[in-house]
Amino acid sequence: MTELQVLRQGLCACLRRAVAEIFVSPPEVQAKGRDGLDLVTSLDFAMQARLTADLASLLPGSVVTGEEDYASADPACRHVWLVDPLDGTVNFVAGLPAYAVAVVLLEVGRPLLSAVHDITHDRTWSALAGGGAFVGDVPLRPRAHAARLGVLSSGLLADLAVRAPGVLGQILTGAKLRNLGSQALHLCHAASGHLGFVASREARAWDDLAGALIAQEAGLVYGRYAPGPAPRVEAEQFSLCAPPGQFDTLASILAASCPPQDRSPAA
Numbered sequence: 001m002t003e004l005q006v007l008r009q010g011l012c013a014c015l016r017r018a019v020a021e022i023f024v025s026p027p028e029v030q031a032k033g034r035d036g037l038d039l040v041t042s043l044d045f046a047m048q049a050r051l052t053a054d055l056a057s058l059l060p061g062s063v064v065t066g067e068e069d070y071a072s073a074d075p076a077c078r079h080v081w082l083v084d085p086l087d088g089t090v091n092f093v094a095g096l097p098a099y100a101v102a103v104v105l106l107e108v109g110r111p112l113l114s115a116v117h118d119i120t121h122d123r124t125w126s127a128l129a130g131g132g133a134f135v136g137d138v139p140l141r142p143r144a145h146a147a148r149l150g151v152l153s154s155g156l157l158a159d160l161a162v163r164a165p166g167v168l169g170q171i172l173t174g175a176k177l178r179n180l181g182s183q184a185l186h187l188c189h190a191a192s193g194h195l196g197f198v199a200s201r202e203a204r205a206w207d208d209l210a211g212a213l214i215a216q217e218a219g220l221v222y223g224r225y226a227p228g229p230a231p232r233v234e235a236e237q238f239s240l241c242a243p244p245g246q247f248d249t250l251a252s253i254l255a256a257s258c259p260p261q262d263r264s265p266a267a
Contacts, residue, residue, distance in 0.1 A: 004128055007105075008113050009137070010058050012124045015101050015117040018050045023119065029093055039089050044068050047085035047101060055081040055103065062105070067206045070234055080106045082233065084206040087116075088182030097121075102184035102210035114210035116184045125188040125214050133191055133217035142218050143193030146243060150175040151186045151195055155202035155236070159257035167253050187211025190241050191218035197242035199225060199254055205233040212241060221247040225254040 027041035048068040055064045059079055065071055066083030081103060086092060088099030097120035104114035115126040125140070127133040133140040150171065152160070160168045171177075175196055180186060184207060186198040191214045198215075200208070212222040224230070226238035238258070242250050 004113060004131065007059065008115070008126050008128055008131075008134075011055075011103060011105075011113065011115045012117070012126050012136075014051070014054050014058060015103065015115055015124065016122075018047060018054060019101060019117060019119055022046050022050060027093075037090075039093050040068065041086070041089060041093065043092075044086045044089060048083060051081075051083050051085060051101075051103065055083070059105070067204070070206070072233070078108055079112075080109075082106060082206050082209060084184060084210070087184040087207060088180075091181045096181065098180040098182050098185055100182050100184045100188075102206070104210040104213060106209075111209050111213040114213040116188050116210050116214065118185060118188070125191065125211075127214040127217040129213060129217070131217070133214045135192070140191060140214070140218050142191065146190075146193045146196045148175050149178050149195050151179055151190075151198040151200075152177055153179070153183070153200035153202055156199055156254070156257060159201055163258075164253075164256035167256050170253060171250075183207040184211040187215045187222075187241055190220060191215040197240065197246060197250060199240045199242075199250070201236055201238055201257070203237050203239055204235065205237060208237050208239050212239070215241050219244075223247070223251070225251040226258045227255070 027043045029039055029041050032038040032040040045068055048066050052064040062079035063077045064081040084102040087102050092099040100116050100118050102116045105112045113128045117124045125135055183203045188211050189195045190198050216222050220241050221244050222241045224238050225240040240251055
């Protein structure tokens with residue numbers, strides 16, 4: 001077993017332990033964001049703090065940052081853990097069973113390995129760049145035919161309603177829509193073939209990159225439907241994950257939802 005395989009297993013075990021020890025008491029909840037529709041809880045902060053300590057110990061010399069304390073890492077840092085301590089906080093507070101913890105290890109800015117732990121179902125997806133995707137310790141074998149279900153985020157739906165309502169109708173001729181409220185889980189379910197595609201305007205890198213590596217290692221394409229270079233970690237990603245034969249078509253039609261200056265074809 002290689003050092004990276006051992007590290008992947010260590011990461012998965014770390015997430016399971018942290019969840020078992022942190023998710024044992026009722027959380028304190030507060031509104032987050034300008035519209036108050038997003039929430040953050042005391043458990044988000046507790047998980048962030050716990051993983052900051054555990055991940056730094058798991059890989060000495062690495063640094064840890066994440067949604068609840070994000071700060072750009074020193075460019076000299078070769079290995080950076082990017083953490084979403086609770087992806088789907090609004091679901092968690094509402095009692096909907098779709099929320100996860102997601103972690104990706106970046107090596108010089110590129111995803112090297114990742115894990116997403118589905119908290120309510122005690123199930124962990126993980127991946128190594130170039131080394132495959134896994135559910136638990138079993139190599140992920142996607143369904144032969146992905147479900148004809150797709151995810152469009154709330155922000156993307158709003159963009160389509162304003163700028164390209166006809167595109168939404170076009171998408172609905174080939175797929176039914178679902179939204180679980182956890183981008184990390186969306187991408188893992190796409191990797192497993194439970195969803196056909198996942199598109200989000202407002203997801204940040206901590207929402208996307210862990211699940212994106214898992215989906216890519218399962219054979220899907222992940223990228224942007226908006227033109228231009230990859231955005232900053234804390235910026236909206238305008239992301240799309242889809243099978244190779246569908247990515248370019250979906251990216252082209254979703255680009256119509258972007259602001260006018262961004263409507264050139266997606267790269």
